[in-house]
Amino acid sequence: MPTVLITGLTGFACRVLILKIALHIADRFLSAGYNVRGTVRSKEKGEHVLSLPAFQEARADGRLEYSVVEDVITGDYTRAMKGVDVVLHAASPVNMSNNQTWEEIRDPAVDGTMAVHLAAAKESSVKHVMHLSSFASMCNWLETMEEQDGRVYDETFWNPITENEAAQLPDILSEERLLALGGMIGGIRYCASKKFSELAGLELRRRPEVNYKLTVLCPPTVLGPTLDTITPPAQQGWSVGTFVALLAGKQAPVPPAALLNYVDVRDLAEAAIRVVERGVDGRLGIAAGHYDHQLIADRMRTLFPHLDERIPLGHPGEYQSVKGPKNTLNSAKASELLGLSYRPFDDTVRGAVESISSMERM
Numbered sequence: 001m002p003t004v005l006i007t008g009l010t011g012f013a014c015r016v017l018i019l020k021i022a023l024h025i026a027d028r029f030l031s032a033g034y035n036v037r038g039t040v041r042s043k044e045k046g047e048h049v050l051s052l053p054a055f056q057e058a059r060a061d062g063r064l065e066y067s068v069v070e071d072v073i074t075g076d077y078t079r080a081m082k083g084v085d086v087v088l089h090a091a092s093p094v095n096m097s098n099n100q101t102w103e104e105i106r107d108p109a110v111d112g113t114m115a116v117h118l119a120a121a122k123e124s125s126v127k128h129v130m131h132l133s134s135f136a137s138m139c140n141w142l143e144t145m146e147e148q149d150g151r152v153y154d155e156t157f158w159n160p161i162t163e164n165e166a167a168q169l170p171d172i173l174s175e176e177r178l179l180a181l182g183g184m185i186g187g188i189r190y191c192a193s194k195k196f197s198e199l200a201g202l203e204l205r206r207r208p209e210v211n212y213k214l215t216v217l218c219p220p221t222v223l224g225p226t227l228d229t230i231t232p233p234a235q236q237g238w239s240v241g242t243f244v245a246l247l248a249g250k251q252a253p254v255p256p257a258a259l260l261n262y263v264d265v266r267d268l269a270e271a272a273i274r275v276v277e278r279g280v281d282g283r284l285g286i287a288a289g290h291y292d293h294q295l296i297a298d299r300m301r302t303l304f305p306h307l308d309e310r311i312p313l314g315h316p317g318e319y320q321s322v323k324g325p326k327n328t329l330n331s332a333k334a335s336e337l338l339g340l341s342y343r344p345f346d347d348t349v350r351g352a353v354e355s356i357s358s359m360e361r362m
Helices: 021-031 043-051 053-060 102-122 163-168 175-180 185-205 238-245 265-278 293-303 305-310 332-338 345-360
Strands: 003-007 035-040 064-068 086-089 128-132 213-218 221-223 261-264 282-285
Touching (some): 021 053, 021 265, 035 043, 086 102, 102 128, 102 185, 128 265, 185 213, 221 265, 261 265, 261 345, 282 332
Parallel strands (some): 035 064, 128 213
């Protein structure tokens, strides 16, 4: 069977994703009989992946392995890339600090993408490269959600920020505008870096000597179960942390959701394998619909009545995703080209809570 290389096997692919997506993609390819090689930053991280219960069968039959690439920018991917048929680039540092310059946020994302694409271009066995980007590369993050209310995004949209604008933040914004945007200069720059890393890969693909297909996947917030059932939930990032926070007690607050479009991590993994098996290239938005934290809390209470005292009550039935303001990611193109359908939201909630509960029992 073909071999798939997944960069950043243990990392978080993107701030609006913040779930160990690469593990799910690896699991989906392994279940279909593929061999999987993942890059990690240290031997310890690689051994951690091999120790996860979900991968014991693949470890035993030698179909899952790791290759250490310590630095996503300066690291040598030659050995990792050797003999692989498909590359999925998921390694992208998550840096949203307001204290970082544009270059400090941009360079790891853009240069890291170029390092992977250049290595893939030199390896004759590589036939297909997938770039795991984000809805962040489509939206206008210099607008408030109120200003975007009702807007429907698709693959033709690009985050309009320029490199010059990203570098000059916050000086190009009034105090009033900066306050309206939540003061998240680092977040705006991070979203810009997703756009420019995507464009870097597209530019390289246009070179005449590059022969592989290129597909870009742009999901919004990614929810669902975690396959890392060893790392404590509190250390697993925002997506898992959302469900942990919604198990903090009946009197705990239900916080608003910053982003209201989502996809289940297992559906995103399914999209990845269908891209390869159907030979689809181009840019694809992958989204199931809208969600919010009150909706999660209400569905958790229905699905897990024995957890009632742990689930914040909030304001049942008052859904941010219904009242808005909100934008929408139209994923009709992916549905058509991949034959992709999305699991019910209850399955997403159930999977997330059950994976957290299993860790609490360990």
